[in-house]
Amino acid sequence: MLTATARGPEITPGVLPIWHRSLLAIVLVAGLANSTAAAETPQAPIHYTIEAPQLSAALIQLSQQSGVSIVFSDQVVRDLPAPGVVGTVTMSAALDALLLDSDLGWELVDDKVVAVFQLDCAAGNSCLSPQEMISAYPVYVPGMEQTYVYGTHVTGSRIRRSGHTGGAPVDILSSPDIQLSGAQTLGELLKFVPAVSGNSLSTAISNGGNGTATVTLRGLPASNTLVLINGRRVANNGLAGESVDLNSIAPDAVERIEILKDGASAIYGSDAIAGVVNVITRRDFHGVLAEAYYGETGEGDLETSTQTLQYGTGLPDGSFFITASRYQxxxxxxxxxxxxxxxxxxxxxxxxxxxxxxPDARISLASGETVIASGNSYRPVTDEDLFNYQAFTSAVVPLERDSIYTNASYDFSESVTGYMELSYLETEAEATLAPTPVFTAFEQTPLVVSAQSIYNPFGEDLRDVRRRLIELPARRQRNESEASRFSAVLEGLFADWNWDVAYNWSRSEARESTTGIVNADRLARAIGPAEGCQGAVEDACVPVNLTGPAGSISADQLGYIVARGEVSGYTKLSGGSVNLSRAVMGLPAGRTDIAFGMEYRREATSKKPSRLLAETSTIGATNFEQTSGARTVSEVYLETVLPLWKSASGYSSLDLEAAMRFSDYSDFGSNSNPKLALRWRLGPSVLLRANYAEGFRAPSLNELYEGATEEQAFINDPCTQASNIGSLPGCVRQADPTRNQFLTIKGGNSELDPETSDSYSLGLVWTPSGAQGLALSADLFEIKQRDVVSSSAQFIVDQNARSGAFAELVQRDAMGNLTLVSANNINIGEREVRGADLALTWHVPRRSWGQFSVIGGASWIYEYLARLDRNAPSLNLAGTFRDEASEGLGGIPRWKAQLGLRWTKDRWKGSYQIHYVGEMNEIVPDTDRTRAIDDWLIHDVQLNYTFPAQEGLRLTLGVDNLWDEKAPLATSAFNDNIDGRTHELKGRQWYTRISLRL
Incomplete structure (x- = not known):
């Protein structure tokens, strides 16, 4: 399809027999070019950001950003590489840079059309001269009545526009970025993005994870970052998830990732409080690619392999692409x-x-003495009688992923094109957890070893027996998921209006099974009075020796109490949209762009536990009731870009961006969100931008309708500290200081209101004319969030200890120990996040020793104020770590940065990347003392070589964490004594990749 139409003679297919009909020419122009703008002539210097790996895509970017049509044969440029072009230069210089080292030239046919052609046409090759190209297409002859052209969508706007410099900062991870990172999952790729901090999930989280991966911008929860695929929503994680599972998106299908670091509810609706991650899938691909990857750590573990096969081709009136991969x-x-x-x-x-x-039974007696089994007798407990559960646990979870993705396009006419996408992906992950622990006094239904039990030598009821059942194998938590997605889009141009109609459907299904857990009902009977449990033959009950030393529980006893917990669920989303946009010409300051549209979607989720889990009858797994819910959402939006002023030279201008979205939810009501932004260009080298946006997050279906859920939550109980006894009203007796997990019941709340926010940003983009290829930017940001949905057992316990509040939600036994905390979801929290983003891009002019590029970014969090209640004091979490298992928001370093050096010369390509995470403070468990978590700096290197004998054969060698920098100690971390969401445990990892493209 030609991305231009005209009032004039019709283009006749078949005029150029050497070109495929669907690839006759590509003419792309920055959105609705204004004929009076000085920047539209090839000799006027403007700022370019062209980073496409292939020449065809680079020429498209050049056309979009310059406002000049470029005509070229896709067959001629299809497989040619392109250097990056970033800086304030003329279009002539940009074209010369892109076509350097190729056999292509260019010619200016008129002020608005450039033709790219083969230089050796005169040598008898089958190609066309620039004049022949234009004469074959009378639509491009100068003097035509009018030609309409349009640009592309950029994340953060529904308006087609030129360039990527909008009112808000957008990070773009292009295909070369993904290749040079060596990452094999999107979670791994996004982990070191400077704006990403907090409690993102990945396979590096074993206990508390479920095989999924999420992204968290600004330290806000994953539910506050909207994840899109090609600008459209997809279903969340299948187990009633509140965010999209990044492991359900295969990297081999990804062309680039755009990260909008600003509130975008006015553009996209709910969830975009912290920002938007938009995954753009691959389309422009021709030929066959076969690729294999293998890597492992310096310790010989974490063996990782990926096999990928891709095929793309042009069709008589469209295109087709398919990719399949397997990851282990x-x-x-x-x-x-x-x-x-x-x-x-x-x-x-x-x-x-x-x-x-x-493993040896630990028993508290009525006398107050605590003893531990030792052989055939018992001795007093010592401080060293504790169990190292990390001797059993997996730190990084094994994962398998199989995926297939395909898309196709079809040109129905010169101005109407259809696109279709279909993907299917399966994942399997299995975490290993320590054998099941039993705390008889602290289960939802307390267990008592009866005085009449045949295995009770003390002659009294034993209410507090603690035993690690190492006779059972380690618990295995197996997670399986299937993600399916389909979308169809019809788009075109009619009477100056760009329009599209779309339908999208996605479904994520998930299953979780946990083995090696205990049937609590059977255990209660097995440790009860002997008359109620006389043996498998007598009454089908086997007495269990819970009070003996390690190894005293026989296979028959284990067979009676062992259990398996299972849960399955799905999340699905379907909907349609209609979008229209156009430009209004003739205004003194330039064109005005407008866009508006309507969207409708239906969301549904269901999570069903097995009977034992639903009846809270297991030990060693999370017990919960069924969760299910559905809703419909209807939305309308309006967006405009209004030029307020433009200088005579065209180098300086002031534009206003405005947007408004109205959303109507069937379950909680309606919401409206506006956005305003100013872009002030002070000449060709300086851009100022400012934004204000209101945002909201609709309560998730899980938060609204979650059934009662039982878990052993990590809580810092103030009453375990001797200094608080008597000084805090809620601490009458000192609780057991050896416990840090407590029975907690949580659940949904159908009366929740949406979370709301106000976002502000102020930024500067500088492209100094004296440093060719250099671009610098700095953006200040602030997010104020209210009515945060919280289910904080920690807050309830703290308030109960300090003032006696929430007495009905906190239960303690006669010894002062917590026995139960009830904490359903409520709108109670507030957050304020302030900081700055910095970015650097510098493409050094090509020299004899090759092309160097420097790309870097940093995020600085000045202040992260959080409070769980409007009446509670605000805590500044900037530069702190508190594990999610303890209801914290994870690691929020004040500084996080990365800097990359890239080099290209002939057949060689290299990359040197530095990742930095700043120092953080943590509260030492069971104390009020803080300690520093050291800063962390790692180095990644990669080298590529394309073999001369076979142009499509490339070998890659890479090393992550070159100097084997160890992850810093985080003593309060639940998993592995490190902040696994911010740092990496693996150490040095090497990898190799070989690819063949035909």
Whole structure:
């Protein structure tokens, strides 16, 4: 399809027999060019950001950003590479840079049309001269009545526009960025993006993970970042998830990722409070690509392999692309790294977090004495009678992923094109957890070892027995998922209006099974009075020796109490949209762009546990009731870009961007969100931008309709500290200081209101004319969020201890120990985040030693104020770490940065990347003392070579964490004594990749 139409003679297919009909020419222009703008002539210097890896895509970007039509044969430029062009230069200089080292030339046919052609046409080759190209297409002859052309969509706007410099900062991870990173999952790729911090999930989270991966911008929860595919929503994680699983998107299908670091509810609706991650899939691909990847760590584990096969071609009236891949990742076990080998990190400067559920039974007697089984007798408990559960656990979860993705396009006419996408992906992950612990006093239904039990030698009811059932194998949590997606788009141009009509459908299904857990009902009977449990033959009950030493539970006893927990669920989304946009010409300051549209979607989710889990009858897994819910959403939006002023030279201008979206939800009501932005260009080298946006996040279906959920939550109980006894009203007796997990019941709330926010940003983009190829930017940001949905057992316990509040939600036993905390979802929290984003791009002019580029960015969080209640004091979390398992928001370093150096020369390509995470502070468990988590700096290198004998054969060698920098100790971290969401446990990892393109 030609992305231009005209009032004039019709283009006749077949005039140029050497070109495929669907690839006759590509003519792309920055949105609705204004004939009076000085920047539209090839000799006027303007700022370009062209970073496409292939020449065809680079020429398209040049046309979009310059406002000049470029005519070229796709067959001629299809497989040619392109250097980057960034800086304030003339279009002539940009074209010369792009066509350097090729056999192509260019010619200006008139002020608005450039033809790219083969230089050796005169040598008898089958090609056309620039004049023949234009004469074959009378639509482009100068003096035509009028030609309409339009640009492309950029994340953060529904308006087609030229360039990517809008009112808000957008990071773009292009296909070369993805290749040079060596990342094999999107979660791994996004982990080191400077704006990403907080509690993002990945396979590096074993206990508390479910095989999924999420992204968290600005330290806000993953539900506050909207993840799109090609600008459209997809279903969340299948287990009633509140965000999209990045592991359900195969990297081989991705062309680029655009990260909008600004509130965007006025453009996209709910969830875009922290920003938007828009995954753009690959379309412009011709030929066959076969690729294989293999990597492993310096310790010989985390073996990772990927096999990919891709095929793309042109069709008589369209195109077709398909890619399939298989990915396998082996585990890392906690015991195989020094920092994570033991839950007792005191030798490393940390604390002892081992469990009081020991393989030898630990028993509290009515006299107040605590004893532990030792052989055939018992002895008093010591401080070292604790269990190192990390000797069993996996640190990085093994993962398998199979995926297939395909898309096709069809040109129905010169001005109407259809697109179709279809994808299917399966994942399997299996986490290994320590054998099941039993805390008889702290289950939802307390367990009592009866005085009449045949295995009770004390002659009294034993209410607090702690035992690690190492006779059982380690628990295995297996997660399987299937993600399917289909979308169809029809778009075109009619009477100066760009329009599209779209339908999209997606469904994510997930299953989780946990083995090696305990049937609580059977255990209660098995440790009860002997008369109620006389043996498998007598009454089908086997008494269990819970009070003996390790190994005292026989196979028959284990067979009676062992259980398996299962849960399955799905999330699905379907909807349609209609969008229209156009430009209004003739205004003194330039064109005015407008866009408006309507969207409708239906969301549904369901999560069903097995009977044992639903009846809260297991130990060692999360017990919960069924969750299900559905809703419909109707939305309308309006957006405009209004030029307020433009200088006579065209180098300086002032534009206003405005947008408004109205959303109507069937379950909680309606919401309206506006956005305003100013772009003030002070000449060709300086751009100022300012934004204001209101945002909202609709409560997720899980937050609204979640059934009662039982878990052993990590809570810092103030009453375990002797200094608080008597000084805090809620602490009458000192609780057991060896416990840090407590029974908690959480659930949904159908009366929740949406979270709301106000976002502000102010930025500067500088492209100094004295430094060719250099671009610098700095943006200040602020996010104020209200009515945050929270289910904080920690807050309830703290308030109960300090003032006696929430007495009906906190239960303690006669010894002062927490036995139950109830914490359903409520709108209670507030957050304020302030900071700055910095970015650097410098493409050094090509020299004899090759082309160098420097690309970097940094995020600085000045202040992160959070409070769980409007009456509670604000806590500044900037530069702190608090694990999600303890209801924290994870690691929020004040500084996070990355800097990359790239080099290209002939057949060689190299990359040197630095990732930096700043120092953080954490609260030492069971104390009020803080300690520093060291800053972390790692270096990644990669080298590529394309073989001369076979132009499409490329070999890649790479090393991540070249100097094997160890992850810093985080003594309060639940998993592996490190912040696995921010740092990496793996250490040095090498990899190789070989690809063949035909």
């Amino acid at each position: 990742q082996d585990p890392i076990f906690s015991r195989d790294r020094k920092v994570s080998g033991s839950a007792d990190s005191r030798p490393l400067g940390g604390t002892d977090q081992r469990s009081s559920a020991t």
